Amino acid sequence: MSSFLTHHGALVALVCAAAAIVYGVLTSQSLLALSPGNERMRSISAAVQEGARAYLNRQYTIIAGVGVVVFILLIPIQNIRVAIGFAIGGVFSAAAGYIGMNMSVRANARVAESARGGVGPALSAAFRGGSVTGLLVVGLALLGLAGYYGVLTFILGESTRHAVDALIGLGFGGSLISVFARLGGGIFTKAADVGADLVGKIEAGIPEDDPRNPAVIADNVGDNVGDCAGMAADLFETYAVTAVAVMLLGVLLFRQVSAVALYPLVLGGISIIASIIGTFAVRSRAGNVERALYQGLILSGGLAALAFIPLTYWMMHGLTFKGGPAAPHWWKFYLCSLIGVGVTACLFVITDYFTSTRFAPVRSTARASQTGHATNIIQGLAQGFQSTAPPAIVIALGILGAWKLAGAGTVGIYGIGVAVMAQLSLTGLIVALDAFGPITDNAGGIAEMADLPEEVRNVTDPLDAVGNTTKAVTKGYAIGSAALAALVLFNAFERSLPHGYNFAIGNPAVLIGLLIGGLMVYLFVSLAMEAVGRAGGAVVEEVRRQFREKPGIMEGTDTPEYGTAVALVTRAAQREMIVPSLIPIVITVVVGLISIEALGGLLIGVIVVGLFMAVAMTSGGGAWDNAKKLIEDGAYGGKGSEAHAAAVTGDTVGDPYKDTAGPAINPMIKVANIVALLIIPIIT
Numbered sequence: 001m002s003s004f005l006t007h008h009g010a011l012v013a014l015v016c017a018a019a020a021i022v023y024g025v026l027t028s029q030s031l032l033a034l035s036p037g038n039e040r041m042r043s044i045s046a047a048v049q050e051g052a053r054a055y056l057n058r059q060y061t062i063i064a065g066v067g068v069v070v071f072i073l074l075i076p077i078q079n080i081r082v083a084i085g086f087a088i089g090g091v092f093s094a095a096a097g098y099i100g101m102n103m104s105v106r107a108n109a110r111v112a113e114s115a116r117g118g119v120g121p122a123l124s125a126a127f128r129g130g131s132v133t134g135l136l137v138v139g140l141a142l143l144g145l146a147g148y149y150g151v152l153t154f155i156l157g158e159s160t161r162h163a164v165d166a167l168i169g170l171g172f173g174g175s176l177i178s179v180f181a182r183l184g185g186g187i188f189t190k191a192a193d194v195g196a197d198l199v200g201k202i203e204a205g206i207p208e209d210d211p212r213n214p215a216v217i218a219d220n221v222g223d224n225v226g227d228c229a230g231m232a233a234d235l236f237e238t239y240a241v242t243a244v245a246v247m248l249l250g251v252l253l254f255r256q257v258s259a260v261a262l263y264p265l266v267l268g269g270i271s272i273i274a275s276i277i278g279t280f281a282v283r284s285r286a287g288n289v290e291r292a293l294y295q296g297l298i299l300s301g302g303l304a305a306l307a308f309i310p311l312t313y314w315m316m317h318g319l320t321f322k323g324g325p326a327a328p329h330w331w332k333f334y335l336c337s338l339i340g341v342g343v344t345a346c347l348f349v350i351t352d353y354f355t356s357t358r359f360a361p362v363r364s365t366a367r368a369s370q371t372g373h374a375t376n377i378i379q380g381l382a383q384g385f386q387s388t389a390p391p392a393i394v395i396a397l398g399i400l401g402a403w404k405l406a407g408a409g410t411v412g413i414y415g416i417g418v419a420v421m422a423q424l425s426l427t428g429l430i431v432a433l434d435a436f437g438p439i440t441d442n443a444g445g446i447a448e449m450a451d452l453p454e455e456v457r458n459v460t461d462p463l464d465a466v467g468n469t470t471k472a473v474t475k476g477y478a479i480g481s482a483a484l485a486a487l488v489l490f491n492a493f494e495r496s497l498p499h500g501y502n503f504a505i506g507n508p509a510v511l512i513g514l515l516i517g518g519l520m521v522y523l524f525v526s527l528a529m530e531a532v533g534r535a536g537g538a539v540v541e542e543v544r545r546q547f548r549e550k551p552g553i554m555e556g557t558d559t560p561e562y563g564t565a566v567a568l569v570t571r572a573a574q575r576e577m578i579v580p581s582l583i584p585i586v587i588t589v590v591v592g593l594i595s596i597e598a599l600g601g602l603l604i605g606v607i608v609v610g611l612f613m614a615v616a617m618t619s620g621g622g623a624w625d626n627a628k629k630l631i632e633d634g635a636y637g638g639k640g641s642e643a644h645a646a647a648v649t650g651d652t653v654g655d656p657y658k659d660t661a662g663p664a665i666n667p668m669i670k671v672a673n674i675v676a677l678l679i680i681p682i683i684t
Contacts (some may be wrong), residue, residue, distance in 0.1 A: 005049075009259075009263070009265055009266045009315070010146045010149050010150040010153075010154070010190065010262060010265060011144035011146075011150070012265075012266055012269055013096075013142050013145070013262075013265040013266055013268060013269040014142075014143065014146045014147060014150065014269075015200065015269070016142065016268075016269030016270065016272045016273055017138075017139045017140070017142040017143040017146060017269065017272065018139075018143070019139075019272060019273065019276065019277070020135040020136065020138055020139025020142070020272045020275075020428065021135075021136065021139045021140070021143070022101075022178055023131075023135050023139075023276050023279075024132045024135050024136045024139065026639070027128050027131060027132050027135075027162060028066065028103055028132050030128070031103070031106075031107055031110065031125060031128050031129055031132070032106065032110075032447070033108065033136035033506060034054075034110040034113070034114060034125060035110040035113050036106075036110050036113060037109050037110070037112060037113035037446075037450070038450065040449075040450040040451075041109045041112060041113065041446050041450045041452075042109060044109070044217075044445075044446050044449050044450060045105065045106070045108055045109035045442075045446060047562060047563075048105050048108065048221055048224070048442060049102075049105040049106065049219050049222045051217060051221035051563075051570075052101055052102075052105050052221045052222075052224045052225055053102070053565040054566070054567075054570060055188060055221060055225050055566075055570045056097070056098055056101060056225060056229060056386065058211070058570060058574055059180065059181070059184050059573075059574060060094055060184075060223075062180070062574055062578075063090075063094070063176065063177060063180050063181075064179075066176065067086075067087070067090050068392065069087065069172075070172075070176065070204075071083050071086055071087055074086055074169060074678070076394065077678065077679065077681060077682055078125070078165075078169065078667075078678060078681060079166075081152065081158070081165075081169070082165065082166050082168060082169035082678070083169060084148075084166070084169070085148055085166045085167055085168070085169030085170035085172075085173065086146045086169035086170065086172050086173040086176075087173060088144050088148055089144060089170035089171060089172065089174040089177075089240060090173035090174070090175060090176060090177050091173070091647045092140045092141065092143070092144040092173075092174070092236070093141075093173065093174040093177040093178065093233050093236045093237060093240075094142075095136075095140060095178050095605055096133070096136045096137045096140045096141070096232050096233070096236050097177070097181055097228075097229035097230070097232040097233045097236075098229065098433060099132075099133075099136055099601055100132060100133025100134075100136055100137070100228055100229065100232045100431075101133075101169075101224050101225060101228045101229040101232075102238075102342045103129055103132045103133060104129055104130070104133065104224050104228045104438055104439050104442075105224050105316075105442070106129075107125060107126065107128075107439050108220075108439055108442035108443050108445075108446055109443070110125050110129075110208055110448055111125045111126045111129070111440060111442075111443035111460070111463075112443040112444075112447045112450070112452065112456065112460060114448045114462075115443065115447065115452075115456045115459035115460050116125045116452075116453075116455075116456055117460055118392065118459060118513055119289065119462070119463070120283075122281075122443070122459050122460065122463060122516070123282070123289055123292060123463065124282075124489045125552035126210050126369065126436050126439045126440050126443065126463060126467075127279070127282050127293065127296075127432065127436055128145075128279075129435065129439045130431070130432040130433065130434070130435035130436040130439060131227060131279050131428075131429075131432040131435075132435075133208075133232050133431055133435040134275070134427070134428040134429055134430070134431035134432030134433075134434075134435065135272070135276065135279075135428050135432070136232075137232050137235055137236045137239070137427060137428065137431045138239060138268065138271070138272055138275070138427050138428040138431075139272065139428075139648060140236070141174070141236050141239045141240045141243075141268075141329065142239075142265065142269060142272065143171065144170055144240065144266050145167060145240060145243055145244070145265060145268075145399025146265050146269075148163075148166065148167065148170060149163050149164075149167060149261070149265070150655075160251055160257040160261050160333075161251050161257065162260055163261075164244065164247045164248050164251050164261055165248075167243075167244045167247065168243065168244055168248070168674065168677055168678060168680070170240060171237070171241040171244045171674055172671075172674050172678060173674070174233070174236050174240045174241065175241060175667055175670055175671045175674055176671070177233050177236075177237070178233040178234050178236065178666075178667035178670075178671075179575060179581050179584065179664065179667040179668055180581050181229055181230050181232075181233035181234075182230045182231075182233065182234050182578050182663055182664040182666070182667050183528060183577045183580055183581055183660070183664040184225075184573050184574060184577035185225040185227075185229055185230035185573075186220070186221070186226050186230060186528070186532075186656070186659050186660030186661070186663060186664055187487040187528070187531045187532055187535055187572070187573040187576050187577055187660055188218075188222045188225055188226060188535075188569050188570065188572075189219075189221075189222025189223060189225060189226030189227070189571065189659055189660075190222070190532045190536065190655040190656045190659050190660045191222075191532050191535030191536040191538070191539055191569050191572060192215055192218035192219045192221070192222040192536075192539060192565070192569050193219050193222060193536075193655050193659075194532065194536035194540075194652050194655055194656070195215045195218075195535075195536045195537075195538070195539025195540045195542070195543055195565075195569075196213050196215035196216060196218070196219045196538070196539070196543070197648060197651070197652055198536070198652060199213070199215070199540055199543040199544055199547070200213040200215070200216075200538050200543070203544075205640075206554075210449075211560075212397075212553050212554060212556070212560060212562065213543065214542065214543050214546045214547075214553070214560035214561055214562060214564070214565050215539050215542070215543050215569075216445070216449065216560075216562070217562040217563075217565070217566060218539070218562070218565045218566045218568075218569050219445075220442050220445050221566060222569070223438035223441050223442060224438050224449075225300055226438075226440070226660075227435070227437055227438045227471055227659070228434075228435045228438050228439075228660055230663065231431060231434045231435070231474065231475075231478070231663070232431060232435070232569060233667075234478055234483075234663065234666055234667055235362035235427050235430070235431050235478060236429065237667055237670060238424065238427075238478065238481050238482055238485055238666070238670065239268070239424050239427050241485055241489065241670050241674060242264075242417070242421055242424055242481070242484075242485040242488065242603050243264040243265065243268060243424075244419050245417060245485065245488040245489045245492050245564070246263075246264045246414070246417035246418065246421050246488060247260070247261045247264055247265075247422070247611060248492045248496075249413065249414050249488065249491065249492055249495070250263065250264075250414065250417075251415050252322075252492070252495050252496070253321060253322065253411055253414055253623060254319050254320065254321060254322065255319070255320050255321070255322055256319055256320070256460065259315050259316070259319070259348065260315075260316075260319070262315065263311075263315045263316065263423045264417075265339060266311055266315065267308065267311060267337070267368070267421055267422065267425060268421070268424070268425065270304065270307045270308075270311060271300075271304045271307075271425030271426070271427075272302040272428060272430070272495045273303075273307075273512075274300045274301075274307060274425070275300045275304075275426070275428035275429050276301035276428075277299065277300065277303060278296040278297060278299045278300025278301075278303070278429055279296055279429070279432070280296075281296040281299045283297040289462060290466050290469065290470075291666075293296065293433055293436065293466070293470060296429060297426065297430070297433070298479075299392065300426060300428075300429050301341050301344070301426055302424075304341070304422075304425045304426070305337070305338060305341055305422075308334055308337045308338075308353035308422065308636070309334060309434040312330050312331075312333050312334040313330050313331075316330040316333045316613045317330045318552065321411065327568075328405065328407050328415075329408055332401070332406060332415070333405075333406065333415065333418050334406045335405050336402040336405050336406060336415040336416075336418040336419045337418055337419060337422035337424070338422070339398050339401050339402050339405075339418035339419045339422075340398070340402075340418070340420055340421065340422030340423035340424075340425075341422055341423065341425070341426070341516040342398070343394055343395065343398040343419065343423055343480065343484075344423050344426055344477060344480075344481075346390075346394040347391055347394060347473075347476045347477050347480045348473045348476065348477065350387075350390045350394065350470070350476065351387075351391075351473040351476030351477075351618075351619060351622075351631075352469060352473050352477070353625060354383065354387040354619040354622070355387075355469065355472040355473070355619055355622030355623055355625075355626055356469055356472075356626065356628075357465075357626045357629060357630045357633075361383040361386070361387070361623050362377055362383075362623050362626045363627075363628060363630065364383065365379045365380050365383055365623050365624060365627035365650065366450055366627040366628075366631050366635055366636060367645070368380075368649065369631060369643040369644070369646040369647040370625065370636050370637075370638060370642070370643045370646075372642075372646055373645070373646040373649045373650070375646075376624075376627070376646040376647060376649065376650040377649070377650055377653060380620055380623055380627070380650050380654060382621060383619070383620055383623045384616040384617065384619055384620020384621070384657070385616055385620070387615055387619035387620065387623075388611075388612045388615045388619075389618050391476065391479075391480060391611075391615050392611070392612070392615075394480075395480055395483060395484065395611075398416075398484070398665070399416055399484070399487070400420040402415040402416045402418065403415055403416055406418070413487075413488065413491040416484065416487060416488060417488045419484070420481060420484040420485050420488060423480075423481050423484065424481060426477075429431065430474050430477055431474070434470060434471055434474040434475075436466075436467050436470055437467035437468060437470055437471035438467070438471075439467070440460065440463040440464045440466070440467040440658055441464050441467055441468075443460045443463070443464070444457065444460040444461055444463070444464045446458050452676075460595035468625060468626065468629070469624075469626075472618065472619070472622035472658070475618045475622075475658070475662070475663055476615070476618065477605075478666050479611065479614045479618065479661065479662075479663075479665075479666055480614055482610075482611075482614075482665075482667075482669050483607055483610070483611040483669065484668060485670060486584075486606070486607045486610075486669045486670055486673045487607060489603075489670065489673035489677065490600075490603045490604065490607065490673055490676075492677060493600070493603065493673065493676050493677050493680070494600065496680055497596065497680065497684060498684055501595060501596055501597055501600070502597060503600040503601070507524075507597055509595045509597040509598045509601065510544075510597050510598065510600060510601035511601060512595075512598050512601065513591060513595070513597065513598035513599060513600060513601025513602040513603075513604075513605060514601040514602070514604060514605040515601075515605065516591060516598070516601075516602050517602040517603065517605020517606040517607075517608075517609065517672075518605045518606075518608075518609040520583055520584065520587055520602070520605075520668075520672070521605075521606060521609045521610045521613050521665060521668070522609070522613075523583060524580050524583050524584070524664070524665070524668055525613060525617070525661045525665070527575030527579060527580040527583075528580050528656065528660050528661040528664055529656050529657075529660070530661075531572075531573075531576035531577070531580070532655070532656035532660050532661075533656075534572070534576065535569060535572035535573060535576060537566065537569055537615065538569075538572055539565060539569060542564065542565055542568055543565070546561060546564075549684050553666055557659075580664075583668070584606070584669075584671040584672040584675065585666045585671060585672075585675055587602075587672075588602065588671075588672045588675045588676055588679075589675065589679055592676060592679050592683045593679075593682075593683060594677030596683055596684065599676055599683070602672070603672060603673050603676055606669050606672045606673075607669055607673075610665045610668065611670045613662070613665055614662050614663070614665040614666060615662075616662075617658060617662030617665075618657070618658045618662040618663060619655040619658075620654060620656025620657055620658070621654035621655065621656075621657030621662060622654070622658050623654070624647075624650040624651050624653065624654030624657075624658075625651050625654055625655075625658065627647050627650060627651070627668050628644070628647035628648055628650065628651040631643055631644045631647045632644065
C-alpha cells in the first residue's frame with residue numbers, strides 16, 4: 001500500500017474529489033425536488049437569485065480583468081506552468097463560490113416551505129443546501145491540486161519540485177478570488193444590512209425583513225454573496241494554499257519527495273470521504289438544532305483522525321532529511337495531525353463562548369445596553385479585545401506541540417504544516433455550517449415577507465439563530481487556520497531564498513518590515529470600514545427617498561423599488577473593493593523590491609497583527625449582533641425599548657466588523673505571503 005500511495009496518491013485524491021462533486025450533484029437534485037412554496041415565496045426567492053447572480057457576474061468580470069493582467073505578468077516573473085496554475089486556481093475558486101451561492105439562493109424558499117412540517121424537514125433542507133457548497137469547495141480545490149500535479153508529473157514528466165512550484169500559482173489564483181470575494185461581498189452585505197436597519201428599524205419602526213423596506217431584498221442578497229460565496233472562496237484558498245505550502249516544505253526537507261508531496265493530497269482526499277459520511281449524521285432529535293449540526297462535524301473529524309493512522313504510516317514511515325539523518329517517527333506526524341483537529345475544536349468552543357447568547361460576553365453587552373448607546377459600544381469593544389486571548393493561547397500551544405513533535409529547529413515547521421492540513425480536513429463540513437446561516441436567514445425573511453403562518457416563523461427563527469452562531473464559529477476557524485497556514489507559507493518563503501538573509505528582530509530592516517506589516521492590516525481594515533459606511537449611507541438615502549416619494553409603501557398600497565437598492569449596493573461594493581484588495585499585493589511587491597529582509601518582517605507583522613485584529617472584529621461583532629437578538633427575545637425590555645435601540649446601534653457598528661473587515665483579513669494575510677513566494681525570482 002505504501003508503494004501504491006507513493007506512486008498513485010494523486011489518483012486517490014482525484015477519486016475522492018470526484019466523490020465530493022458527485023455528492024454535490026445528487027444532493028442538489030434531491031433539494032431542488034422539494035417544493036419552493038407558493039407564488040409569493042417563489043417571487044421573493046427569484047428576486048434574491050437575480051440580485052445575487054447580477055452581483056457575482058459583475059464581480060467576477062472585474063476580477064477576470066485583474067486576473068488576465070496577473071496571468072501575463074506571471075509568465076516572465078515565474079513561467080507558463082505557474083501562470084496556468086494561477087488560472088486553474090482562480091477558475092475553480094470562482095466556480096465553487098458561484099455554484100454554492102446559486103444553490104443557497106434556491107434553497108431558501110424550499111427551507112421556508114419545509115418549515116411547515118417542523119424543525120426536522122427544515123433543518124435537513126437547509127443543511128443539504130449548505131453541504132453542497134462545502135463539499136464543492138474541498139472537491140474542486142483537491143481536483144485542481146491533484147489534477148494539475150498529475151498532469152505535470154505523469155503526463156508532462158516534470159520533476160516533483162517543479163510541479164509543486166507550479167501549484168504555488170494555483171494557490172495564488174484562489175487567493176486573488178478570495179480577497180476580492182470576501183471584501184466585495186462583505187461590503188455589499190453590510191451596506192445593505194446597515195442601510196435597511198437604520199431606516200427600517202430605527203426611523204420607520206418596522207420589523208427586520210419587512211417587505212415594505214426597499215433594501216430588504218438587497219439585504220437577503222448580501223447574506224449569500226458575503227457569507228456563502230465569500231466564505232467558500234476564503235476556505236478554498238486556505239485549503240489550496242496550505243496544501244501547496246506543506247507539499248513545498250516536504251520537498252525542501254526530505255529525500256522522499258514524491259511521498260511527502262502526495263501526503264497532503266491523500267489526507268485531503270480521505271477527509272472528503274469522512275465529511276460525506278458525516279453529512280448523514282446531521283439529524284435533529286428533540287429540536288436541538290445546534291447539536292444535530294455538530295454531531296455530523298464530530299463524526300467526520302473522528303473518522304478522519306482514525307483514517308490518518310494507516311495513511312501516515314504508509315506514507316511517512318522511514319523518511320530521511322536531505323541532510324542525512326532520519327526524520328521523526330511516523331507516529332509523531334500523526335500526533336501533529338491530532339493537534340490540528342484539537343486546535344479546531346478549541347477554536348469552535350472559544351468562539352461559541354464569546355458570541356453565543358448563552359454565555360457572559362453577549363449577556364454583558366446586552367446588559368450594558370440599558371444605560372445607552374455608548375456603554376453598549378464600550379462593552380462590545382472590550383469583549384472583542386478580550387476574545388483574542390484564548391485563541392492566541394490555543395494557537396501558540398498548538399504551534400509549540402507540533403513543532404516539538406516534528407523535531408523542533410528549522411524542520412519542526414513541517415509538523416505545524418501537518419497540523420494545519422489536518423485542521424483543514426474538516427473544511428467541507430465547516431463551509432456547510434457557514435452556508436447554513438444565509439440559507440436559514442433568507443428562509444426566515446421569505447416567511448416574513450410572504451406572510452406565512454406564525455408556526456413557520458417559530459421554526460425558521462430558531463434555525464436562523466443557530467445559523468448566526470455557526471457563522472461566527474466558522475469565522476473563528478477560518479481565522480485560526482489562516483494564521484497557521486501563513487506561518488507555514490512564511491517558512492516556505494524563507495527556505496526558498498538563497499542563504500545569507502538575516503530575519504532576526506534585531507535587524508533594523510526586519511523591524512521596519514514588521515511595522516509596515518502591521519500598518520497594512522490597519523490600513524486595509526480602515527478602508528473596508530469606510531467603504532461600508534459610504535455604501536450604507538447611500539442605501540439610507542435611497543430608502544429615505546423611496547419612503548418620501550412613495551408614501552403608499554408604508555400603507556401597503558405601493559411597491560418598493562427593490563431593484564434600485566440592489567443595483568446601488570452592487571455598484572458601490574464593486575467600486576469600493578478595488579483599492580483595499582490591492583494593498584497586500586502592491587505593498588508586498590514594493591517592499592520586496594527594496595529589501596528582502598524587510599519583506600520577511602512584513603510577512604510576520606501581517607500574520608501577528610492580522611490574527612488579533614481579525615479575532616477581535618469577528619468575535620466582537622458577533623457579540624454585538626447576538627446581544628441585540630437577546631434583547632429582541634425579551635431581555636432588558638425587549639423590542640422597542642431604549643436598550644433595544646442601543647443594541648441596534650451596537651449591531652450596526654459590529655456588522656462591518658464581523659462580516660466585512662474582520663473576515664477579509666484572512667485572505668489578505670495569505671495573499672501577502674504567497675505573493676512573496678512568487679516574486680522571489682525578481683527580488684533575489
